[in-house]
Amino acid sequence: MRVLYRSSPSGDLALGVRVSGDDRHRPPVLLVHGMAGDHTTWRAFARALRREGRRVISVDLRGHGRSGHAQTYLLDDFRDDLEFVLDELDIDETDIVAHSLGGQTALRLAMDVPGRVRRLVLEEVPPMPRDQGHVDEGIVVAASLGERVRGVGAALRNPWPLIRFDRRVGVEVAPQFETPDPEWWARLDVIAASTLIISGGRRSFLPPRHLRTLSEALPDAVFTEIDAGHSVHRDKPAEFASAAGEFLQIS
Structure with missing residues (x-):
């Protein structure tokens, strides 16, 4: 595990990054976890990618895993951290596989520097609310009982991501999904x-219809549904690896 240090007015921020595998002919695959996770959530999928000869970069978002706790947790902060990692590792173009909060982060990166992202696999990515009706559904913070039970099971098997998680992340991220953001939707076409x-x-807890609508708003996107709950890669790893792996192999 490498630690990169991003300078800021409030001091250096440590960002944990694991780089493995080697492929000189295709862009690396950047793996970005969801809230309260870390890079270890991708171990099985990362192994599958390496077997296919892909270079894999797994990051810990600020406030998670081996990365430092930060003063702010704006959605654009997470985006800027990813861009910093690409710069530090001298990566011009990448494929990204991202879950939940990581998916929102990856989308923002692809909006900001579209030429640096070749392919995106977005698992259970929460779209920004388009209008007040979308806000009123409370889809981002309202996990079902089943989701919570499965989350407890995962934490018992590997408690370190939850132990290292800065609880302020959830407190600061949730309100950002409580204001309609039509501009975010307008920028998807870039x-x-x-x-x-x-x-x-x-x-x-994320209604599939919202993710299908998001796929329809993107210039080049396909939608698939795997009945697993919010953590598809964790709870149905074979189905996830098949769908994501096949998509990433397309040249």
Whole structure:
């Protein structure tokens, strides 16, 4: 695990990054976890990518895992951290596989620097609310009982991501999804990356119809549904690896 240090007016921020595998002919695959996770959530999928000869970069978002706790947790802060990692590792173009909060972060990066993201796999990515009706659904913070039970099971098997997690992340991120942001939707058309959006189906607290609508708003996107709940890669790893792996192999 490498630690990169991003300078800021409030001091250096440590960002944990794991780089593995080697592929000189294709862009690396950047893996970005969701809230309260860390890079270890991708171990099985990272192994599968390396078996296919891909270079893999797994990051810990600020406030998670081996990365430092920060003074702010704006959605654009997470985006800027990812861009910093690409700069520090001298990566001009990448594929990204991202879950939940990581998916929102990856989308923002693809909006900001569209030429640097070739392919996107977005698992259970929460879209920004388009209007007040979307806000009123409370889809971002209202996890089902089943989701919470599965989350407890995962934490018992590997407690370190939850132990290292800065609880302020949730406190600061949630309100950002409580204001309609039509401009975010308007900017989706600048994204150049081919995109696969994976929904966890009816077992997830994110209604599949919202993710399908997001896929339709992107210039080049396909939608698929795997009935697993919010953490598809964790709870149905074979189905996730099949869908994501096939998409990433497309040249």
